Amino acid sequence: MKQRKERPPFYGLMAEFDNPTDVVAATRRTYEAGYRRIDAFSPYPIEELSEALGAFGVKMPRIVLAGGIFGLVGGFMMQWYLSVINYPLNIGGKPLNSWPAFIPITFEVTVLCAALAGILGMLALNGLPEPYHPVFNTPNFALASRDRFFLLVEARDAKFDHAQTAEFLRSLGPREVTDVEY
Amino acid sequence: MWNIEKSRRQKAVGRKQKAESGRPLWLARRPVVICLLLTAFCLLPSACRQDMQDQPRYNAYRASTTFSDGASARPLVEGTIPRGWLREDELYYTGKMSGAQARAQAGATSTAQATTPNMQGNTSSQPSGGSVTNVSGNNAGGNLGTQQGGPGNAAAQQDATMFPFPITQDVLTRGQQRYNIYCSMCHGMTGYGDGMIVRRGFRRPPSYHDERLRAAPVGHFFDVITNGWGAMPDYAAQIPVQDRWAIIAYVRALQLSQQVNKSEVPPEKLNQPQGGGGQTEGGGERH
Amino acid sequence: MASIDPSQDDVGIHVTPYPVIEPGHTFGSVTDKISSLTLKRRTPLGWFIGFGISFAFANILLFAIAYLVLTGIGVWGNNIPVGWAFDIINFVWWIGIGHAGTLISAILLLLRQSWRTSINRFAEAMTLFAVSCAAIFPLFHTGRPWLAIYWLFPYPNTMNIWPNFRSPLMWDVFAVSTYATVSALFWYVGLIPDFATLRDRAQSKPFKIAYGILSMGWRGSARHWARYEKLYLLLAALATPLVLSVHTIVSFDFAVGIIPGWHATIFPPYFVAGAIYAGFAMVLTLTIPLRKFYGLEDFITMRHLRNSAKVMLATGLIVAYGYMMEAFTAWYSASEYEGFMMKNRIYGGPYWWAYWLLISCNVLIPQVLWMKRARHSTVVLWIISLVVGVGMWLERFVIIVTSLHRDFLPSSWAMYRPTIIDFATLFGTIGMFVMLLFLFIRFLPVISIFEMRTILPQAEVKEEEA
């Protein structure tokens, strides 16, 4: 309750663009103008757009690698422990530590853990699932999943000033600039 | 419980009849198939019990509806002798011997007696082992050959006065153990007839230390264990033959133990409450 | 994926008669066309007919399985010495079919083949449904499927024992369950942005909420896209060796044993190629009618069909190589068991017809695909894809049944005869597979909408003039 009072009355300003080139250019300029709490929305992934937002931690390869290493070590150790220590049973005269036979399962567990780590990591880093989000209050935002491109400057940005920022955004040549309410 | 055995058999019979009635088998089966399919999911939980854990066979003590007494196990037909079980050794299996045998035995034992070590209750002090070749059942009292008149036996046979096999330390230990399991309930641990069951109201048995029983031949004891005597039921089913002889040997030892002078006992054994082969029997320690 | 690099794409180099997507489409038209398939109110009559037929077959499966569970595994035709028959044949067949989905989706993504875009979603769905069909067979072959977890997975059970990790069947459990999990997640992750599209297009509140939950609140943020794209590539990089490993392990089910006809070191690559072969055949079998009836010729162009045909030709040749090497090695090894097996398979045994039918279906007839004209005719392609589907099923039949029916002891030789329940289960799974596909077509976007947007020419960001 207390937190909600401290929030600014609206979430930010949203500029709407027609094509990818414009939104990338606008994002670059906004970033260069010193705005940092900005985000862009597009109906498909645009590499240049995320680059224009400035550097941020993607981190996915490291998470997947960590998951993979966990699965690799865990998968092998599981089989080794269960077959050699916990339940040593002679089957077909094969040695208890039949490491060649442990390779397939080790591989599968590695892949499984890496994939799970990656997916959970992606969701966690992106803060998903998040069914409610202020940007959905933008009037035309349903088109962000069709053919429109959006640039958002959050009200929390240090440089944010409603009138000035709106003026700046309008100078970037959008179709429209709208307030995004909380 | 779902009787798998029965329902399966009935189903198989049903199929056969329909198949024989002229229609092809798959047609004949169809109603069964449809019924099964329709009830498929209702029956899923019951399918879980058709497991290997309850196999359609009779295990020991399993009940049966086939026989009038409800048991699946059948007693042997009277007079049946299983292969290898022909009990030819009269002395060993019946505790009796014919007159000629007894006389021969009497002579033999009297000569043997001189070399036979005195058999005491506390036999551990005198390891006899394999050195004992033939021990008279009655040597302690020295009343060899005197017949007490066996209880109600056929005139042709008399109770044996000798053990059918040599009595060793092992036999005595076994006898003590078995005595404590099967006999001590009534006869008491020391044979005075003051066992736990007697204290609970069972008719008191005679003490082993009576003159009569001390004089009784070993065959008499064998006969009582095998056939019962007075209030005592028979223990033939509970105590195998070998063990009966072992118990009798121990009873003899018990009798002997109550007749010993203190001076005959090695001083280090005096304070031990129990005799026996150095092993303590679990039952005796119960509190 | 955002930047379309024509030089990386085999098409980009030279002008081809068939593009990946017909010209004239915009972001809006692509979005509306594909999402309308899902969102339109009225379900076409054809859908009901198709669904009805496949549903009927799926019910046959249900009945066959219920009967099996109630009566016991004896209702199947397999028995000593052919202890493994339809169940494993169908299992391997379905798993193999599933592989094409992952292959199209993951490997072609890694190879930056943009033609994958319009069929990957469909192919992934096919993978999932095929794996579901496949899983039925080993599960019910256990006889007591309600105890399957107890036997198959390592968990601290009350028996205090663990599965035998030295057994290829155990590897199979891990491979197939990992494959099913990763494929399902890969599919779902790919669907998230499209769920958002559907959420934003849906008219009725329940659909909005349903798609809203499934989309997890996806809003197309550029930061999200960056991580999403990275993850998608990484998942593809993981799925590629995974898909190869799955059929490799399926081949180990046979090859690590010492049955002549099974114990061959070439089995792993040869099975993988066979899986892709059958899988692409199934893709063609399904997409050719689908694009016709749903009017998707703009998105699934002749180019897709032609490329699939080429993949089939290539994998078919690898499979043929496998047959050849098996036969050669059987002779070269000088082992009388191997020699007998091969002779029995080819001309001496009672199943010679299966072998030659297999050779016709898998090796001889598909050679038609060398001809350009054949690759460009949907009818010919469709027929060949059916033939290959049958041929790959026969391949497993030959490997399993002919290798087992004459084992080391001639006194135990016996023929294998499938029962009506065997066939009901096989055709029932086909029914279930098609039924699931019909449901998928109706309720989920058949083509990845957001990826279709990326391959439009408008999607390219023009460089700023400095």
Next chain:
Amino acid sequence: MPQIFHRSTNTLAKLSIFGGLFILAFAAWCLAEINRSSWNTGAFVEREQPVQFSHKHHVGDDGIDCRYCHTSVETSAWAGMPPTKTCMNCHAQIWNDSPYLEIVRTSWRTNKPIEWTRVHDLPDYVYFNHSIHVNKGVGCSTCHGRVDQMPIVYQYASLQMEWCLQCHRDPARYLRPRDQVFNMAWQAENAAAENKTEAQLAQGRQLFNAYHVRHKAILQSCSTCHR
């Protein structure tokens, strides 16, 4: 574009993923516990018998040895259920007019066995032999518990395979001298003074060798119990 979901759904949605995992794990744990509980194993459930026979009275109070009734425990796979005759050994005289024992007397008269309710029932695919256990120093109370304190007998152990294996994998933890097998209250030597487990292990190892108990690999091979 209006919001479809309320603000609160964000927390709910995030929780549902981890919550889902948690619920799954919890469900798995519950299943494992139920599987091991006496609801499934039947352990600690007192079985009603046709005759109210009290082991506590006969063993604990009267001091009757196990083998007095279970005669074949040392020599055969089955411990042996006593026939009615064994009951009548004493009850022909004592309590011979008690209504509780009418069933016994009827059985004796009609020569029909009493239908006892089975307490310990191993699955039919398990081969279990009492004699080998008794002769290698496994005490009655190790598996059956303090029968001398049970007015009505119940199954003491789970009888699940993990229970069998915990001993078969390391018998030294349970072995006792042969002559103590039928002693209900037995404890390892020095158990009172030392650490109980240590004392048992020390004596158990010694007995393991003395009684020539087979190697672990044989004890836990499948065909030892599943023949």
Next chain:
Amino acid sequence: MAAHAAHVTDARSYTPPAALDRLAGTSLLVGLAGLILLVIGGALSALHVLPFDLSHAFRAYLLGYVFWTGISVGSMAIMMLHHLSGGGWGVVLRRIFEAATRVLPLMFVLFIPIALGMYFSKLYPWTMPQVVAESHAVAHKHALYLNAPLFLLRWVFYFAVWIGLTVLLNKWSLEQDTTTDPRLRRLLKDRMQNVSGPGIVLFGLTVTFAAIDWLMTLEPEWFSTIWGLLIMVGWGLTALAFAICIESYFVLNNARLGEVYQPRHLHDHGKLLLAFVMIWAYFSLSQFLIIWSGNLPEEITWYLHRLRSGWQYVALFVVLFHFALPFVILLSANLKKRAGQLILVALLVLGARIIDLFWLIAPTHIVFPGAQGATAGAARVIAYALYFIAPFGVGGVWLWYFARQLKTRPLLPLGDEGLENALEQIHGHH
């Protein structure tokens, strides 16, 4: 763009760097030195100076021969794959591959020592009558397959196929350069594509049987169905690693070519290298796991020879340096884009290939008759050293011939339609 295209088609821009002449000269010297050392090694054995079997010298030569022939034949296969599937990655490497395939006639001639070894040493045990007499498995295939005349006949056949294919492809490739008519270029491209399809099939068949003939019959009783594929992918890997070495060598030594070979090309080639390393590991593991698990006497002996008495360490080395290390290194995207680092990985792979071949070839029936003590030690050291001298001996000659061939044509296929796209600067601003 237009300016760039003109820049591309300027043939003189892509004439080979002068360093190539130096490479040719040095190679020839090294090669001749190596071959002389090999002959000396052989002589030590033949004259009974050191107690090791003469077959070791021939085996060593076989190693060098198989390694370098593999580069030529593997290059041919990758080139044909490129003709079939297209792609910018192949355009920039095509001339390197083509030059490598043109060494094949030389390799045909260089087979002669192996034929000699077959007749005059125990190189191939199946040439010895007592082996045929004693072994059922060898006798079985002796008449129809495994005898010297058929062996030589097949050798001629393999080379006929390979040289035939490469001559056609090289000829048309050159014709593409010399014509400016786009229709003719297109036609030549189609021709090359049409030959490549059946060409790959022929490649698969010939390499399979060459692999069986040259390597598998070293242990004539042993067999493995996957062997052909294993050698095929090994040769492909060698060829690719070699091409990457040459490519990186150009990038590092010639500024002009440094522009041609962009990081994305290196990245693609690095990824291909990774893929080949993984496929090699996959085939090797499959073969090992199946044979290990089956544990049949006729199969497992091959591995027993290679996993005992010290060879297990060589095997471990192969696993680590042929698979584990390159695999881990090549996972890094940045490394694959840098020529200076990628060349090191490629060299590592080439080195590991030699060790792998050493592990395949050398342990087969080790013959050190009756040697004891220090002489035996010396014999072993010298004998095994020969296996590492031979690749340099054969390789020097091969490289010399290769460098001469590379010089004869522009380093890029100027007539290729895809060249412009392949050379387009994607990430840079121009």
